[in-house]
Amino acid sequence: MSLVAGSYERFIWGFKLKTLKHSTETLTLSPLFSFPSHLSPIKSVAVAGSVAVSGGSDDTIKIYDLSTSSEIGSLNDPTSTVTSLVLYTPPSLHSFPRNLFSAYDDGHVSFYDADPFVHLKTMKVHKKGVNDMSVHPSGKLGLTVGRDECLGMINLVRGRRSFFCKLGKEAEIVEFGCGGDKFFMGTGETVSVHEAEDAKLVSELKGEKRVLCLAPATVGFVSFMISSCI
Structure with a gap:
């Protein structure tokens, strides 16, 4: 398993997650690259x-080959700061993604064919910047949340926005569950659970700290709530 991290200092790091020889439960990180x-x-x-990709404030998407620990190219199609990236891999494929979806600070979303990373379409989804994007496990539907306090739904097959609604609050995170029947949004200190079919609110989970990221799991959903100590 590989772990890739980016920073505000322009650096990107790659690590290999390994299990120690004499322990099946202890994991260690081995550095792959840093530049x-x-x-x-x-x-x-x-x-x-x-495959790994990164997007930054320089309006560029970089592409990396983890098997050789090297940067293999870049995409200069972004219209603004890249705020969210999603690599979609169908269940039938394991080694290489089929599509790349990218969202930007000017409200646009772009579609790419991931082999060989050809730009397919760019469309306007939000009036303000897109905070986050998530793709349904089927690859046919995408969700976005933006600084305009709205939720957008995109038909990824036809390449058009199919649903758009006002949330009342700015959501920073949106994520489909592994099964695709529900999606989750992070808004301030709250995680809301919704039905994917009609966006109906199922429940809300409130914490004491701001939610910074959400991660799906096969047995539920994991949220990380972190606040700055500054």
């Missing part, structure tokens, strides 16, 4: 199989 990939802070990173 200043972007000209400005890195805002988003995504990994699928042997």
